[in-house]
Structure formats: C-alpha cells, structure tokens
Amino acid sequence: MATDDAVQQSRRRPKDRKQQILAAAARQFRELGYSNVSMADIADEVGITAGALYRHFRSKQDLLLGAMWRTFRHVEVALDGTDVDLDDLLDTLATFSVEERAIGVLWQREARNLPEEDRQRLRKALRAISASAVKAIVGARPQATPADLDLLGWAVLSILASPGYHTVELKPERFVTLLDHAIRAVCAAELTSTGGTPPTRERVRGTGRPPLHPVSRRETLLSVAIHQFSQQGFQAVGISDIGAAASITGASVYHYFSNKLEILLTALNRAHETLWLGLHYALESAGTPSRALELALHSYIDFGVRHPELLNLMVTEILNVPEEQRHELERRQHSYMLEWASLLRGRRETLDAPEAELLVHIAFALVNDLTRIDHLHERPTLADDLVTLCLCVLNAPT
Incomplete structure (x- = not known):
C-alpha cells in the first residue's frame, strides 16, 4: 500500500518542480529580501515540505545561486540568434526584462550573500551580456569612444533591471514598448566627450586622500x-x-x-x-x-x-x-x-x-x-x- 502511495505521489509530482522552486525563490527574494526568506517559506509557496526542498537544493544560498543562474541562462537563450543587430537585441532584452522582473534585483541587491567564487562566475556572465549590448551599439554608433560605449552598456543593463524595483503595471506589450523606446533613446544619446567640454561639476571622489571625519x-x-x-x-x-x-x-x-x-x-x-x-x-x-x-x-x-x-x-x-x-x-x-x-x-x-x-x-x-x-x-x-x-x-x- 505504501508503495502504491509512493508511486501515485511520484506520478503527481510535476516534471518542472525544480523550475517552480527557482521561480518561487526568485520572487520571494525580490519582494522580501534574501535575509527575510526561509527555505520553509519557499517550500510552502510551491506546496512541498522543507525536506522535499532540501532534496533539490542543499541550502538557501544554493537556492539563491540557482535562481540567479536560471535568469542569466534565460537571457543567454533569449540572445541566441539575435547576433549583434541593435533592433533585434533591444526587442529581445526588453521583452525578457518585463517577463523576468527579478533578475536585476537578485544581482544588484542579493549577490553579496554568495561566496566570492560564485559572484565572480555570475559577474563574468553579466559582462558577457553587457558585451552583447556594447557590440550592438558599436554597430549603430561606430564613432563612439570606448568610455562612452562602456557607459551606454551599463545604462542598458540598468534600464533592463529597473522593472524589478517597482510595481507599476501596464499591459505587457505596452510595458515592453516603453522600455524598448527608453533603451533606444539612451543608445542614441549625445554624450559629453571625456576629451571635449569640461565638466560643469567637480569630481568629488577618487582623490586618493583619506576622508576627513566630523568632530561629532x-x-x-x-x-x-x-x-x-x-x-x-x-x-x-x-x-x-x-x-x-x-x-x-x-x-x-x-x-x-x-x-x-x-x-x-x-x-x-x-x-x-x-x-x-x-x-x-x-x-x-x-x-x-x-x-x-x-x-x-x-x-x-x-x-x-x-x-x-x-x-x-x-x-x-x-x-x-x-x-x-x-x-x-x-x-x-x-x-x-x-x-x-x-x-x-x-x-x-x-x-x-x-x-x-x-x-x-x-x-x-x-x-x-x-x-x-x-x-x-x-x-x-x-x-x-x-x-x-x-x-x-x-x-x-x-
């Protein structure tokens, strides 16, 4: 009888259970913060016991890493076949960003909870995504300086990460359109050349001197x-x-x-x-x-x-x-x-x-x-x- 119950339970277990767990973890880490989420919280959302969750992931840290790799791999799949055409790249990235709103938050806010070795691997993947954006921008702006391209590449990633930090709701196609237009506008921006017009504001960091502290x-x-x-x-x-x-x-x-x-x-x-x-x-x-x-x-x-x-x-x-x-x-x-x-x-x-x-x-x-x-x-x-x-x-x- 116990064997029959186990067989029935196995048959009911969805094949994408691990992906369900990762999606639930990404959502909870984004909305509540890594430190405020327990393995039991994630197990409850998925509808399994904490023990069953540990059969898939050894720890909460392991689960955070899995959730981040899940989103990064989705980006890699989304970019597959887009080559370096700027229009195709931006359309693809804007659509993905609206569908996967947790990706920017997990990297920018929660990656510090991972060991340095894992952060380095994730950083390498992020740089590859940024490089795809820069390569596409080069095709549209061949005269741009390396410094300008670097700034624009990070700006594109920033815009793509932005949906994770707010709850503004629009129809998905409208959301994608506005995000896409914002990225295109940024990619076409006429930046101040680092060798041209002097800045209107003085630099306030990187003096090389130790900071002064208040008397208080x-x-x-x-x-x-x-x-x-x-x-x-x-x-x-x-x-x-x-x-x-x-x-x-x-x-x-x-x-x-x-x-x-x-x-x-x-x-x-x-x-x-x-x-x-x-x-x-x-x-x-x-x-x-x-x-x-x-x-x-x-x-x-x-x-x-x-x-x-x-x-x-x-x-x-x-x-x-x-x-x-x-x-x-x-x-x-x-x-x-x-x-x-x-x-x-x-x-x-x-x-x-x-x-x-x-x-x-x-x-x-x-x-x-x-x-x-x-x-x-x-x-x-x-x-x-x-x-x-x-x-x-x-x-x-x-």
Whole structure:
C-alpha cells in the first residue's frame, strides 16, 4: 500500500518542480529580501515540505545561486540568434526584462550573500551580456569612444533591471514598448566627450586622500556605519564593527544610538529629507513643470554622485526595516516619485499616469545604478552625462 502511495505521489509530482522552486525563490527574494526568506517559506509557496526542498537544493544560498543562474541562462537563450543587430537585441532584452522582473534585483541587491567564487562566475556572465549590448551599439554608433560605449552598456543593463524595483503595471506589450523606446533613446544619446567640454561639476571622489571625519562622535558613527552597511549589508555588520571603525568600543555606540536599526533609520531618513529638500528647491525656483523637472533631476544626480553609499542603502537595505517603519519610508518614496510623475505629465501632456511613473522609475534606476559603479566615477563628465541619459528616458517617444 505504501508503495502504491509512493508511486501515485511520484506520478503527481510535476516534471518542472525544480523550475517552480527557482521561480518561487526568485520572487520571494525580490519582494522580501534574501535575509527575510526561509527555505520553509519557499517550500510552502510551491506546496512541498522543507525536506522535499532540501532534496533539490542543499541550502538557501544554493537556492539563491540557482535562481540567479536560471535568469542569466534565460537571457543567454533569449540572445541566441539575435547576433549583434541593435533592433533585434533591444526587442529581445526588453521583452525578457518585463517577463523576468527579478533578475536585476537578485544581482544588484542579493549577490553579496554568495561566496566570492560564485559572484565572480555570475559577474563574468553579466559582462558577457553587457558585451552583447556594447557590440550592438558599436554597430549603430561606430564613432563612439570606448568610455562612452562602456557607459551606454551599463545604462542598458540598468534600464533592463529597473522593472524589478517597482510595481507599476501596464499591459505587457505596452510595458515592453516603453522600455524598448527608453533603451533606444539612451543608445542614441549625445554624450559629453571625456576629451571635449569640461565638466560643469567637480569630481568629488577618487582623490586618493583619506576622508576627513566630523568632530561629532555621533556623525562619525553614522558615517562609518553607512559605509559598512553599503559595503557588507546591514545584516553582516555588528555594533562592535561600527565602534571599531570609529575607534571606540562597541558599548560606547549605545551612548549615541539605541541599536543598529536606529542608525540605519537615521541614514535612510537623512537621505529622504535631502531628496525632498532638492525637490522643494526645484518647485520653488522653476516657473514651469518642465524646468522644475530638470532642476529636480540635477538635484537627484548630484545626491547620487556625492553620496553613492547613502543612495545604495535606499536601494538595498529598506527591506531590513521592520514593517511599520518600512511602510512609512516606502510611502515617502512613492510620494516623491509621484511628484516627478506629475511634473513629467506637465511637460508631456499626452502621457497617462502609469506611463509617466514608469519613465520616472527608469530615470531613477539609471542614477541609482550608474552612480554605484566605482569605475564610472573616473569619468569626469559622469554627472552631466547622467542628466543627458535621464532626459533621453523622460523624453522617450511613447
């Protein structure tokens, strides 16, 4: 009898069980964050026991790696046969990005939970995808410099990753069209040549000198914590680590912050308030929605270029905040985005609300991603070129 039950169970088990597990894991890691998801959570969604899940994957880390390879391999399959034709490549990538919204989030936010050897393998695969984009852009822009092609390649990947960071809903074909047009607009952007017009903003990183710290012990703790959270992730940093980096004992940190979470919340609130101050300045200084949008864009880019680690916390660490406080932060983020969308609709009256919101999210993604890529800060015109790229997105034909 037991044998019959086992046979029936085997017959009921779907052949794509492993793919179901990987899809469920990718969704949960994207929406809840790797640290907040257990193997039991994933097993429950798939409808199996945790023991059955361990027969497919040895650990949660193994499952994260499998989910990432699943999406990367899907990209490789999607690119197969497209050669280097820019139109075919962008159509294929835009469609895939809408269908597989987790891919960018898993790489940008969760890959740090993997061993370095696995990250290197994934990074190699990502560079191959970027190389395909660059090769296609070269065909359309043979006169572009290597530095410009590098920037554009990363910009394309940023746009493709952007759907994973928001919940804007459009009909799939409409979503793909807008994403495709945004990428095309970016690929055609007239960038500031690194050997041409001097940048309008000074370089603020890469001086080679050790940073100065505030006299205030509290501000010093906040500064070193932001750096550590950004580099290692909130979960991996302890109070003693923060104290040691600030040259005090871990127990002394509690004279300034009640716990590690308070430090993270202080950093996130400071980032939000800084962005809102920039937006208020734009609204007060401009006579038209179009001009206000441009001023807001400059403000956001300046923030990203000057404070990439603080911006990184906004992107990667909000899921480590308890639910009630997280919802308040997300509400403020959403309100900030809606102000931009309103200005964009004032600039382009034919856009409907979801279309405007999608284009704003893509522009945010460009700044969020490109300001966090270290080697791009060697480009003296990065801030000016980010303005150009973002305006190409916001003005992209629909």
